[in-house]
Amino acid sequence: MQTSTLVQDxxxxxxxxxxxxxxxxxxxxxxxxxLRSAAPRILLNCCRQAGKSTMAATLAVHTALYEPxxxxxxxxxxxxxxxxxxxKALTAYRSVDGPVPSKTESALRLELENGxxxxxxxxxxxxxxxxxxVRLLVVDEAARVSGDLYFxxxxxxxxxxxRLLALSTPFGTRGWWYExxxxxxxxxxxxxxxxQCPRITREFLDEExxxxxxxxFAQEYECQFLDAETQPFGREDIERxxxxxxxxxxx
Numbered sequence: 001m002q003t004s005t006l007v008q009d010x011x012x013x014x015x016x017x018x019x020x021x022x023x024x025x026x027x028x029x030x031x032x033x034x035l036r037s038a039a040p041r042i043l044l045n046c047c048r049q050a051g052k053s054t055m056a057a058t059l060a061v062h063t064a065l066y067e068p069x070x071x072x073x074x075x076x077x078x079x080x081x082x083x084x085x086x087x088k089a090l091t092a093y094r095s096v097d098g099p100v101p102s103k104t105e106s107a108l109r110l111e112l113e114n115g116x117x118x119x120x121x122x123x124x125x126x127x128x129x130x131x132x133x134v135r136l137l138v139v140d141e142a143a144r145v146s147g148d149l150y151f152x153x154x155x156x157x158x159x160x161x162x163r164l165l166a167l168s169t170p171f172g173t174r175g176w177w178y179e180x181x182x183x184x185x186x187x188x189x190x191x192x193x194x195x196q197c198p199r200i201t202r203e204f205l206d207e208e209x210x211x212x213x214x215x216x217f218a219q220e221y222e223c224q225f226l227d228a229e230t231q232p233f234g235r236e237d238i239e240r241x242x243x244x245x246x247x248x249x250x251x
């Protein structure tokens with residue numbers, strides 16, 4: 001291996017953000033912070049096209065390269081989404097000129113000579129239950145992954161002490177993703193609005209708002225958890241109806 005390649009490999013090993021630079025990407029501040037984070041549990045509540053999947057794929061490859069014998073599991077709601085996320089991981093892997101050669105490679109699986117594996121799977125319990133000892137679990141489009149599946153995959157991290165990264169755009173005031181975002185659990189949270197993404201222009205956002213309307217725009221580009229437009233009662237109204245506190249009236 002040439003000296004310049006060795007230097008690049010060392011820089012990437014010490015700083016995961018350098019992997020993004022190697023792929024000709026200029027990470028936003030939040031992206032660089034994410035790649036350098038050592039937090040065991042991370043939530044990304046990001047607008048569409050913020051680059052969350054690309055950063056998740058980059059982190060997956062960095063884990064596989066520099067933590068030998070690692071199992072990195074990429075979980076998406078559908079087969080098509082699994083394929084797209086895995087393609088991003090392959091792009092990140094190839095951009096660093098393969099410091100660890102690949103052993104086997106398929107449409108949804110990459111195995112390296114250091115014993116690490118990256119496996120991308122669609123969101124079905126019968127396809128994921130056979131895995132254990134996961135070093136990094138990435139849940140893509142997390143708001144659309146069912147609670148049953150989410151709670152079925154969490155035990156994969158029990159023995160390995162692995163990390164969990166869940167990323168999504170909001171999808172209503174329901175499900176484990178919404179509950180996790182508003183909970184007091186010790187997640188490291190990132191919220192990225194479209195106005196904070198330098199690759200999305202104001203002109204495009206103005207056009208989207210006119211075309212989509214306020215409700216869809218707020219969900220897709222402003223990271224807001226909203227009740228369904230057809231829902232007769234809001235989530236907060238329903239929760240208040242079950243409060244046990246009794247208000248005293250002065251008569």
